Amino acid sequence: MSAELASSFDPMLLARIQFAANISFHILFPSISIALGWVLVFFKWRYNRTQAEQWQRAYYFWVKVFALSFALGVVSGITMSFQFGTNWPGFMEKVGNIAGPLLAYEILTAFFLEATFLGIMLFGQKRVGERLHTIATMLVAGGTTLSVFWIIALNSWMHTPVGFEIINGQAHATNWLQIIFNPSMPYRFTHMMLASGLTVAFLIAGISSYRYLRGGSSDQSGEILIGIKTGVTLAAILIPLQILVGDLHGLNTLQHQPAKIAAMEGIWETQKGAPAILFAIPDQKERVNKAEIAIPKLASLYLTHDMNGEIKGLNDFVGKHPPVAPVFYAFRIMVGVGLLMLAISWLASWYVWRKPALPALVSRALVAMSFSGWVALLAGWYTTEIGRQPYLVQGVLTTAEAAAKIPVPMLASTLIMYLTLYVFLIISYISVVFYLARKADSATSATTVSSTASTTASTTSRG
Template sequence: MFASVDPVILARIQFAANITFHILFPTISISLAWVLLFFKLRYNKTGDESWMDAYRVWVKIFALTFALGVVSGITMSFQFGTNWPGYMETVGNIAGPLLAYEVLTAFFLEATFLGIMLFGMRRVSNRMHTIATLLVAGGTTLSAFWILALNSWMQTPAGFEMIDGRAHVTSWIEVIFNPSFPYRLVHMLLASGLTVAFLVAGISAYRWLRNDRSREVLHSMRTGVVLAAILIPLQIVAGDLHGLNTLHHQPAKIAAMEGIWKTEKGAPAVLFGLPNATTQSNDFEIAIPKLASIYLTHKVDGEIKGIDAFADRHPPVAPLFFAFRIMVGVGLLMLAASWVAAWQFRKRGAPAPWMARLLVAMTFSGWVALVAGWYVTEIGRQPYLVYGVLTTAQAASKVPATMIGSTLAMYLTLYAVLIVAYISVVFHLARKAGKSKDDSSQSVIPGQLRSAQ
């Protein structure tokens, strides 16, 4: 069945499947750790036990998420040796140390103090437990720092020289703080925050709709809504700056994202279209004249390079074109939902039933936007694995297509089962939390909604 398929294409699909599954969980654990710290600090300041109740619920979800992130990360790392040996052979002097730094400085920190977070509430002092939460939160962010340093270097390589076909570091500062790293790190951390904001708001709204009207649920839901309302405007600004950086360093990626086939001044913003690689145009195009040049170059007649400027050294247009629009579309929906929900909290102390249902529907919307954005980043680097240095074809192994195809089918089946299981367990924990407390002593009656804020 797979014998006639290009092994490189299958290897790319397999790695995409692995990274897609893996990235879902660190994205949550990075920011959820900081939300847990916020819950703990609020409890320390106010003495309100409902904040600690929120901590107890969400630390379980954090532990589940962390475990799946670790397991999927190990599986993904095998790909370097099985499908992409040319990657480590060529740039291992850079990738190897960065991955090692992540394990030594971040993963060990998270794994060690997570035990105290989970099992030390009654075994260590409250102060020590708070410090453990802080260290885990710091560890998750430090982990993102190192991983994104490597990924950004692959997008905009710097601080190295090639000797006998291998990359050797000339400046670790330039390697780590490469041209796209600050933009990519901020963009990713904000994406993580938004993913967690809607997860917390959605699960809390689910419990609210099931008549769990405790102060803990209200605190959690309001935290998620307010966090989303604050972060989404920042993400729009960060995304614009990241786009300008990408235009400078990876113009082919921008051309594919925008669906611009011909180099032109005053390029339009294509709202909708069906990219046609055969005709080098967009079928059924709906566009706003000159708008792309305005937001990409900040000039009405700014020149934007089209796909025609890059010969065969450009990524596939259709995947980037649609993934970019999915990311932006979900982002705009997040903006509208979070601001309306925040307004309802301000006016009436709780969301309207229809808004609570919308928040439940958007529980995992951050995943959708995140994966779409990640596809834009990674597919947009093609045909390179390390931009301008190493192509995907050069790094691929000689493993037969049938072998890659069989393991790909196994991965996809396993991941589908695990995703369903993860979501089911998260909602199960939400239902269990609602049943485990005495609602008569914890419920918030309508007249108390204002004071609960």
């Protein structure tokens, strides 16, 4: 890279993009393994109660997807953690006394629990018996949830920091319970768990619909129908809950991070009876919205539960509010995908529980929505993380204060390397998931043909 070209880039912006790329790639896979672990517990429980083979086959198929997701999540998590030291040394220098122990708790409790029992879950069913194998599955699922708990505790504290004091420029804990259960933690934890559940629900429904459209054999039909019913029913139940929790989370954010809310809503001037802006082109330089389409007073209604409630505008936070356009658009992508999830899950649920067959159009819609959870999750993550800017820890540490002074060519070259690798791995992951679906269909069909041929041969010999 030439000196002139290198000088045109902002090193802190490149460092932020690099960390965003790492965490965006990483979060995709825990978002699947978190909830999928509990779905596998459900499949095991149903098999133990009914001894119906379709529940066992469903478990066998989805445990492969779980293992693949878990492996990529672990590897990408290690890469991401390195950047705290390489790109953001000011973070650990300032708040490492709080962030370090929380990350250590996640490793010492959740990760070891997952790693210890994952082998039994994947390979030990015939060696330890059904009861112990079910317990191992439950412990792995519990480990994934515990991991989310500690990570969200730290991330939430970065948004709503409490329970600490600054001594010689460093944050020191004064109350660990306040730190862990900080004001935004319950909302963020619940929101993340529901987001994972929706991601998995649409993945299961979509991949099962893909197998359904390919014409599964009679042996597969039970397993495939289980997948479709489980996925769409789970989605239909969770999406209204997510909307409710999102509303509560919004009220909490309005209280603690009003500048973020102003950016999400595209509101520049403090006003009562603020409109809900459906679409606009925010112009941060002119501090206005262009091509605005809005519904009067609706934003005040859902943000304050009062049609004349006051919403602070971005002009009250000049120099201390996030970049408006990324937050504004990411929030609308998240909401739009969420509403699409609501419509498709309810429509598909009506068909799978009331009709003998799922229409091809609905099946194709579910296939198209297989990874929609990722889109909503990333849009929500960008909303909340970019919305915290210019702070890394709200009101305590700015992003600029935490950034390392790294040469632009080094940042740019490693960023390109990361992005290239991540695009390749994401494409590979999606391809492997669909390959596993095709392979499962082929294996079952081959078993059915073999069994039929054996029965025919036996009948012929007896004749």
